[in-house]
Amino acid sequence: MRIGIIGAGRIGGTLASALSRAGHEVVVGRRSEPGSIDEAVQDVEGLVLALPGGDVDTFLRDHGAALDGVVVIDAANSRSAGAAHHAAAFAEHAPGALMVRAFNTLGWENFAEPTFGDERADLFWCGPEGRATEVAEQVIADVGLRPVRVGGPEAVDAVDAVLALWFALVTEHGTRRLAFRTLGLEG
Numbered sequence: 001m002r003i004g005i006i007g008a009g010r011i012g013g014t015l016a017s018a019l020s021r022a023g024h025e026v027v028v029g030r031r032s033e034p035g036s037i038d039e040a041v042q043d044v045e046g047l048v049l050a051l052p053g054g055d056v057d058t059f060l061r062d063h064g065a066a067l068d069g070v071v072v073i074d075a076a077n078s079r080s081a082g083a084a085h086h087a088a089a090f091a092e093h094a095p096g097a098l099m100v101r102a103f104n105t106l107g108w109e110n111f112a113e114p115t116f117g118d119e120r121a122d123l124f125w126c127g128p129e130g131r132a133t134e135v136a137e138q139v140i141a142d143v144g145l146r147p148v149r150v151g152g153p154e155a156v157d158a159v160d161a162v163l164a165l166w167f168a169l170v171t172e173h174g175t176r177r178l179a180f181r182t183l184g185l186e187g
Contacts, residue, residue: 001024001025001045001046001135001138001139002024002025002027002043002044002045003019003024003025003026003027003044003045003046003047003048003139004026004027004028004029004040004041004042004044004046004047004048005019005026005027005028005029005040005047005048005050006028006029006037006040006041006047006048006049006050006051006059007028007029007030007048007049007050007051007052007076008028008030008050009050010108011050011075011103011108011111012028012048012050012051013028014108014111014112015048015050015075015103015111015143016028017112018111018112018142018143018144019139019142019143022142022143023142024142027039027040027044028040029041031055037059037063038063041063041066041067041070042066044070045070045071045135046070046071046072046073046135046136046139047067047070047071047072047073048072048073048075048103048139049072049073049074049075049076049086050075050076050103051076052076053076053077053078053086054078055076056074056076056078056086056089057086057089057093060086060089060090060092060093060094061089061093063094064090064093064094064095064097065094067094067096067097068094068096068097069096069097069098070097070098071097071098071100071127071131071132071135071136072090072094072097072098072099072100073100073101073102073103073136073139074086074090074099074100074101074102074104075102075103075104076104077104077160077163085101085104085156085157085159085160087099087101087153087156098127098128098131098132099127099128099132099153100125100126100127100128100132100135100136101125101126101127101153101155101156101159101160102123102124102125102126102127102136102139102140102147102159103123103125103140103143104159104160104163105123105124105159105160105162105163105166105180106121106123106166106179106180107166107170107176107177109176109177110145110176110177110178110179111143111144111145113177114143114144114145114179115144116179119181120144120145120146121145121146121179121180121181122145122146122147122148122179122180122181122182123140123143123145123146123147123148124148124150124159124162124180125140125147125148125149125150125159126149126150126151126152126153126154126155126156126158126159127149127152127153128152128153129152133149136149137149146181148182148185162180166178166180
């Protein structure tokens with residue numbers, strides 16, 4: 001699968017490495033490299049937004065038209081306007097994109113090393129059914145995590161609540177190397 005990743009920081013770089021190892025063609029778009037973002041959004045089956053949260057709205061304003069029919073995984077967290085996600089920006093600037101919310105509820109360390117002993121960490125996500133589900137679950141599994149779908153696009157706030165829980169646990173226990181495992185689900 002051809003996957004674009006916008007952002008080459010800890011999250012984007014870690015996901016790019018994991019997905020390349022899994023055999024995907026990965027194209028990384030970096031603001032510091034002219035033309036690389038345009039290349040990363042062309043002819044992709046999936047696109048991961050691993051930008052700082054404050055940059056997502058500008059990215060969608062500039063590239064939203066190119067995202068029609070593309071599965072776009074929003075991994076960026078924003079603290080503006082009281083929401084961590086960017087669903088409103090997608091609706092305004094990229095209404096034809098298939099928005100998935102994933103890779104925003106755990107630290108990058110857990111994407112680099114997604115197992116804890118013999119247990120594979122879960123990654124909670126939400127998004128539309130159909131092709132978006134197929135792409136999202138394949139990408140999540142190929143990073144080494146177990147995908148757990150919380151629901152459709154209406155579940156974005158529930159997924160983001162996991163982020164709040166993860167941050168609270170990180171603060172309380174002093175480690176970012178922690179993740180979740182859902183019991184009672186098959187797979």
